[in-house]
Amino acid sequence: MPPYKIPKRVKHRKEFRRVRDRKATKGNYVAFGEFGLQALEPCWLKSNCIEAGRVTCQHFLKREGKLFIRVFPDKPISKKPLETRMGKGKAEVDYWAARVKPGTVLFELAGVSEARARGAFFRIAMKMPVRCRMIGRRIEA
Amino acid sequence: MSDTTTELSAQLRERTGSRYSQRVRKAGGLPAVVYGHKEEPVSITVDAHTAIGYISKGEKVFHMDIAGAKQYVLLKDLGYDYLGTNIIHADFARVDMNERVDTKARLKLVGEAVGLKTTGAIMMHPITELQLNCTVTNFPDDIVVDVSDMEVGDAIHASDITLPKDTMVLLTDPGAIIAQIVMKAVQEEEGEAAEVGADGATPEVIAEKKDAE
Numbered sequence: 001m002p003p004y005k006i007p008k009r010v011k012h013r014k015e016f017r018r019v020r021d022r023k024a025t026k027g028n029y030v031a032f033g034e035f036g037l038q039a040l041e042p043c044w045l046k047s048n049c050i051e052a053g054r055v056t057c058q059h060f061l062k063r064e065g066k067l068f069i070r071v072f073p074d075k076p077i078s079k080k081p082l083e084t085r086m087g088k089g090k091a092e093v094d095y096w097a098a099r100v101k102p103g104t105v106l107f108e109l110a111g112v113s114e115a116r117a118r119g120a121f122f123r124i125a126m127k128m129p130v131r132c133r134m135i136g137r138r139i140e141a
Numbered sequence: 142m143s144d145t146t147t148e149l150s151a152q153l154r155e156r157t158g159s160r161y162s163q164r165v166r167k168a169g170g171l172p173a174v175v176y177g178h179k180e181e182p183v184s185i186t187v188d189a190h191t192a193i194g195y196i197s198k199g200e201k202v203f204h205m206d207i208a209g210a211k212q213y214v215l216l217k218d219l220g221y222d223y224l225g226t227n228i229i230h231a232d233f234a235r236v237d238m239n240e241r242v243d244t245k246a247r248l249k250l251v252g253e254a255v256g257l258k259t260t261g262a263i264m265m266h267p268i269t270e271l272q273l274n275c276t277v278t279n280f281p282d283d284i285v286v287d288v289s290d291m292e293v294g295d296a297i298h299a300s301d302i303t304l305p306k307d308t309m310v311l312l313t314d315p316g317a318i319i320a321q322i323v324m325k326a327v328q329e330e331e332g333e334a335a336e337v338g339a340d341g342a343t344p345e346v347i348a349e350k351k352d353a354e
């Protein structure tokens with residue numbers, strides 16, 4: 001299995017689910033690169049999805065450009081084993097996920113042409129569990 | 142800056158708040174506010190299509206006609222929707238044409254860098270704008286930076302940039318990197334070292350550690 005990113009230290013082993021039908025108010029614009037891939041739907045983005053996106057982007061771009069990953073899977077998601085009765089406490093952590101809200105920028109690219117960035121983001125978007133779109137830097141006052 | 146200041150007409154907006162602002166947007170307007178010069182802030186509406194057209198071209202100073210009263214205003218801030226696509230609000234500050242103001246000017250990198258022909262070399266430009274203090278009449282459209290002589294490892298700092306006018310004062314940190322050519326492989330090794338855990342590995346729990354003590 002490839003190494004997925006997880007936090008080094010956490011305050012608590014398990015977390016509540018919490019509300020996730022909110023819109024992104026931060027991390028919703030291109031900050032580091034020239035182009036970005038923006039999520040249009042909410043999800044808990046698994047660490048393996050982020051890794052799959054990174055791998056497919058590097059495979060497509062070879063050694064060109066720089067990829068910025070703007071989300072980090074810091075939310076532990078627990079899951080009860082199959083054929084288990086309800087109760088007996090909260091289950092063990094199954095995977096780690098990043099909280100993604102509509103508008104969150106998932107990946108950014110720098111040092112590539114728009115056509116190459118579009119190609120890379122198209123391939124990354126195929127690996128994502130939500131609808132995504134490519135955006136550029138926004139106009140600042 | 143262009144020789145003539147852009148004219149922009151605005152209407153006073155008497156009812157404020159998100160609900161009324163939404164109605165203004167639906168009617169093709171852009172809610173905005175004008176403040177500064179120790180006068181009361183005024184809520185206004187400008188035509189969205191015209192205003193956003195000028196703003197996207199890089200215009201910052203406007204000669205605004207607010208219900209008959211004309212004054213010069215400077216674009217200070219823009220509000221975006223949650224997807225960062227649509228401009229939903231604009232802030233304007235009253236200015237005199239001879240006043241010195243703090244503003245941002247876009248950087249335009251020109252030329253094909255020599256160092257980029259090396260395999261694995263990429264150009265990083267973390268800053269896209271320079272903060273300047275200048276008179277309103279001397280507003281630069283773009284600050285052009287020639288990167289054609291840059292080799293791998295070279296960096297252009299904010300202090301290296303020649304400003305279009307002598308009267309302009311650079312506010313950005315002089316040591317800030319404007320453009321730098323780096324080898325991608327070296328960068329990756331530095332960036333990927335931390336935070337990688339094997340599948341199934343569990344992170345250290347701070348709360349449990351405290352309980353054990």
